[in-house]
Amino acid sequence: MITGNVVLFAAGLTLAALLLALGAAVGFRMAAKRRPLDGGIDRQRLLHLLQELGTWTSEYSGNVSRYQDQLGAISKSVSADPKASSPKVMELLEQIMRSNQDLKKRLDAAEMQLDKQTRQIESYLSEARTDALTGLANRRAFDQQLEEMFAAYRKGGGRSFVIALVDIDHFKRINDQFGHQAGDEVLRQVANAIAQQMEGSYLVARFGGEEFAAIMPTPLRLAAERADKMRKAIAEEALHADGEAIAVSVSVGLSELRDDPTSGPPIRRADEALYAAKNMGRNRVYYHDGKAPTLLGAPEIAVSRD
Incomplete structure (x- = not known):
């Protein structure tokens, strides 16, 4: 037994x-x-x-x-x-x-x-969670990442970060002049350039239409300088679509977290900085320091679309 x-x-x-x-x-x-x-x-x-x-x-x-x-x-x-x-x-x-x-x-x-x-x-x-055209994260993924990072920051266990909004200048004219297929190719190439130049960001996403967004490490001024390097790289090299060389530039607005109750205010500040860049001639970077949008460096001659 x-x-x-x-x-x-x-x-x-x-x-x-x-x-x-x-x-x-x-x-x-x-x-x-x-x-x-x-x-x-x-x-x-x-x-x-x-x-x-x-x-x-x-x-x-x-x-x-x-x-x-x-x-x-x-x-x-x-x-x-x-x-x-x-x-x-x-x-x-x-x-x-x-x-x-x-x-x-x-x-x-x-x-x-x-x-x-x-x-x-x-x-x-x-x-x-992925934008089909560019291969970047989509708006849904961006919003989720933003909320998670903001919640962690508010609880005291997360790090601060910078929000960057990037918009292709005169994109409608590109579509009208070269066609929507060329416009899609420009979106893909700009997306690739942003991803490369902003490597090390917490997230790079297509925010919607011809607008992109990134969640970057602080400090704000350093993030703005890096965004300006990306802007220059895009402006200095013509993109190609269907055998056509297309001059492209982008405008950028940035903000960082302040004593914000929700994630909405830093997005609005970045948007205000982006509009300032657009209104002041495009092809430049503005950052919002919590008081007002501020131009980073001396503006370059905007790319002509006429």
């Missing part, structure tokens, strides 16, 4: 290990991928994926439960008939080996299915 009990104990450990493996695989992956559901996600498709995950986890849970019932029945049989303990133990070992092999195959298949479903969910989440 000692031998039988030892084997049953080993079988119980094996069963527990299998249950832990299944639970860890599901729990770790789902926890690692858990994010707030975004308004732009196709919720029906995501719900379908999660329902599929629930179906196969329920199926394998049932298989494990039946396996446990079989172990309990054999254990009772061994206890009731000590003389037949050796054959029963051998039978039990054989059943454990067969069941383990079968369950391992099922777990391997479940792992592959979980990988597939996880990649699909990741893809949906990524699509919901």
Whole structure:
């Protein structure tokens, strides 16, 4: 009977290990991928994926439960008939080996299915947060990042940051003169230039239309100087679309956090600085110090669109 009990104990450990493996695989992956559901996600498709995950986890849970019932029945049989303990133990070992092999195959298949479903969910989440034309984060992703960083800052556990708004000058004229396909290409190239020149920002996004936004490290003046470097790089190199060289410039407005109750005021200050850059001739950088928009450096001659 000692031998039988030892084997049953080993079988119980094996069963527990299998249950832990299944639970860890599901729990770790789902926890690692858990994010707030975004308004732009196709919720029906995501719900379908999660329902599929629930179906196969329920199926394998049932298989494990039946396996446990079989172990309990054999254990009772061994206890009731000590003389037949050796054959029963051998039978039990054989059943454990067969069941383990079968369950391992099922777990391997479940792992592959979980990988597939996880990649699909990741893809949906990524699509919901990415601007399809430029490949940058979209406005939804920007707003979410802004709110998270602002909330952390207000609680005292986050860092301060600078908001930069970037607008392509006279973009309507580009569309009218060169066509909307050329306009789309200009948007892609400007987006790429902003992402490269502002590398190290917390986030660079397409804010809407021909406007972009970035969340940058402080201090404000240093962020403005970096934005001005980006502005110069765009103005000094003509962009190309459909074989046409297109002169492009951008205007930039920046602000940083003050004693703001919400994330709205710093956005408005950055917007005021951007309008100042536009109204004062475009192709320049203004930053808002909390009192008024201020020009960074001497303005350069604005790119002519006439």
